[in-house]
Amino acid sequence: xxxxxxxxxxxxxxxxxxxxxxxxxxxxxxxxxxxxxxxxxxxxxxxxxxxxxxxxxxxxxxxxxxxxxxxxxxxxxxxxxxxxxxxxxxxxxxxxxxxxxxxxxxxxxxxxxxxxxxxxxxxxxxxxxxxxxxxxxxxxxxxxxxxxxxxxxxxxxxxxxxxxxxxxxxxxxxxxxxxxxxxxxxxxxxxxxxxxxxxxxxxxxxxxxxxxxxxxxxxxxxxxxxxxxxxxxxxxxxxxxxxxxxxxxxxxxxxxxxxxxxxxxxxxxxxxxxxxxxxxxxxxxxxxxxxxxxxxxxxxxxxxxxxxxxxxxxxxxxxxxxxxxxxxxxxxxxxxxxxxxxxxxxxxxxxxxxxxxxxxxxxxxxxxxxxxxxxxxxxxxxxxxxxxxxxxxxxxxxxxxxxxxxxxxxxxxxxxxxxxxxxxxxxxxxxxxxxxxxxxxxxxxxxxxxxxxxxxxxxxxxxxxxxxxxxxxxxxxxxxxxxxxxxxxxxxxxxxxxxxxxxxxxxxxxxxxxxxxxxxxxxxxxxxxxxxxxxxxxxxxxxxxxxxxxxx
DNA sequence: ATAGGGTTAG
Numbered sequence: 001x002x003x004x005x006x007x008x009x010x011x012x013x014x015x016x017x018x019x020x021x022x023x024x025x026x027x028x029x030x031x032x033x034x035x036x037x038x039x040x041x042x043x044x045x046x047x048x049x050x051x052x053x054x055x056x057x058x059x060x061x062x063x064x065x066x067x068x069x070x071x072x073x074x075x076x077x078x079x080x081x082x083x084x085x086x087x088x089x090x091x092x093x094x095x096x097x098x099x100x101x102x103x104x105x106x107x108x109x110x111x112x113x114x115x116x117x118x119x120x121x122x123x124x125x126x127x128x129x130x131x132x133x134x135x136x137x138x139x140x141x142x143x144x145x146x147x148x149x150x151x152x153x154x155x156x157x158x159x160x161x162x163x164x165x166x167x168x169x170x171x172x173x174x175x176x177x178x179x180x181x182x183x184x185x186x187x188x189x190x191x192x193x194x195x196x197x198x199x200x201x202x203x204x205x206x207x208x209x210x211x212x213x214x215x216x217x218x219x220x221x222x223x224x225x226x227x228x229x230x231x232x233x234x235x236x237x238x239x240x241x242x243x244x245x246x247x248x249x250x251x252x253x254x255x256x257x258x259x260x261x262x263x264x265x266x267x268x269x270x271x272x273x274x275x276x277x278x279x280x281x282x283x284x285x286x287x288x289x290x291x292x293x294x295x296x297x298x299x300x301x302x303x304x305x306x307x308x309x310x311x312x313x314x315x316x317x318x319x320x321x322x323x324x325x326x327x328x329x330x331x332x333x334x335x336x337x338x339x340x341x342x343x344x345x346x347x348x349x350x351x352x353x354x355x356x357x358x359x360x361x362x363x364x365x366x367x368x369x370x371x372x373x374x375x376x377x378x379x380x381x382x383x384x385x386x387x388x389x390x391x392x393x394x395x396x397x398x399x400x401x402x403x404x405x406x407x408x409x410x411x412x413x414x415x416x417x418x419x420x421x422x423x424x425x426x427x428x429x430x431x432x433x434x435x436x437x438x439x440x441x442x443x444x445x446x447x448x449x450x451x452x453x454x455x456x457x458x459x460x461x462x463x464x465x466x467x468x469x470x471x472x473x474x475x476x477x478x479x480x481x482x483x484x485x486x487x488x489x490x491x492x493x494x495x496x497x498x499x500x501x502x503x504x505x506x507x508x509x510x511x512x513x514x515x516x517x518x519x520x521x522x523x524x525x526x527x528x529x530x531x532x533x534x535x536x537x538x539x540x541x542x543x544x545x546x547x548x549x550x551x552x
Numbered sequence: 553a554t555a556g557g558g559t560t561a562g
Binding site: 371 | 553555556561
């Protein structure tokens with residue numbers, strides 16, 4: 001390093017930094033030039049450090065630590081960096097360190113980042129401590145402080161506290177009003193939210209978009225669209241929110257219409273339309289959108305690639321899977337991030353490469369619930385039920401708590417593989433150890449499991465005790481089991497219940513009719529046919545999987 | 553330098 005750069009030169013060099021290596025070089029210039037105590041330069045350095053390496057708080061912290069007496073400006077930056085990238089405990093120890101020996105007084109810039117860190121993990125107690133500290137420092141009257149507190153209490157579902165802050169503020173702006181309105185929306189209080197929306201003196205894009213999101217969340221797409229249309233200037237967020245709403249409602253035609261109307265699509269909107277297609281079982285469309293995106297020379301981000309991998313898993317295309325993996329290998333993608341790693345495992349398992357899925361799974365730094373489920377399901381698909389059960393227990397042993405989806409996956413696996421005892425044990429585990437109440441899907445799995453092994457009576461006893469309105473699927477599964485076991489008496493009983501719960505479902509009539517037919521009780525068969533036509537029910541014609549891929 | 557709005561996996 002032959003030159004001694006002037007501080008302004010260092011600063012302009014700093015702004016070009018991309019990698020840790022670049023930063024190291026600039027840092028060396030700072031030290032060489034003896035600028036380590038230059039507060040302004042160090043402040044810029046910390047900011048750019050974090051922009052380049054968000055997860056790495058050690059480097060900016062080290063640079064900060066070499067400053068002998070950092071001013072409040074520097075402290076605030078470092079605290080913010082920790083609040084956005086490090087565990088809450090670290091943020092608080094830094095805050096304590098500042099208060100004890102920092103020779104500085106926290107100001108109105110110090111607290112909002114701490115509050116935000118608390119709201120991101122719903123740490124109510126800790127947030128109250130910060131609130132109290134801010135009051136002691138006399139900064140509670142600041143608009144930023146008030147707005148972050150409203151957001152915090154809203155996210156912690158402490159709406160009364162949020163109101164108290166809101167009402168106590170002497171100056172409010174759009175952010176304060178919007179945060180309060182979002183608090184009302186999150187509490188499901190649409191009336192209060194609507195009142196806030198109408199009464200607030202000024203709205204900006206975030207306000208309008210928050211209201212659209214609230215309506216979308218309620219499933220009220222008509223009013224969401226109305227607000228969208230009334231909005232003075234719709235931006236990418238407005239479009240994307242509505243696209244997400246249409247996608248969740250299964251209306252991909254409307255989602256696509258919105259998407260096509262956007263004149264400046266950003267990565268998030270591309271991600272939203274792709275995940276919409278994936279959610280609605282249209283993986284081919286998702287892949288097509290990905291192609292359009294690449295035609296425009298846009299670089300996909302991790303969100304988009306996760307959706308693409310999910311689409312690939314649905315297609316089961318090993319060629320595409322290999323392409324995606326090599327594509328990601330060449331780019332700046334972190335395949336160890338939980339969502340990405342889980343998607344990779346799932347894609348490989350569903351595209352037939354269990355060896356690759358296993359390798360990726362075992363190489364993960366920490367295997368999370370979703371990756372475990374992907375692996376268990378993969379083993380199930382490949383007929384390796386016993387290994388799937390073993391993996392499920394390893395997951396629990398590793399301290400990962402199964403949720404309802406995980407239990408559905410493992411129970412389906414047991415049913416698929418005919419592992420009756422194992423399935424029953426898992427079901428007991430769910431209800432006893434984890435005290436979860438089984439969903440209709442769980443009951444349906446158990447009914448299939450017991451039914452397959454001929455224990456239709458046991459299946460009947462299991463679901464008789466739970467309210468049947470919510471368990472039509474399980475009763476349907478039981479009727480199917482009665483059919484395959486040829487149990488006419490139980491079949492009749494089950495069908496009678498189903499006819500009450502789902503009078504429109506022709507499938508139940510057909511199943512019972514088949515049970516009668518197999519028992520050669522033709523009178524009952526024709527009797528049932530008559531009842532069906534009286535109700536105007538017709539069996540929906542079945543079609544093969546191959547036919548269903550090319551719908552009319 | 554600080555606060556509010558949209559996208560990801562089983």
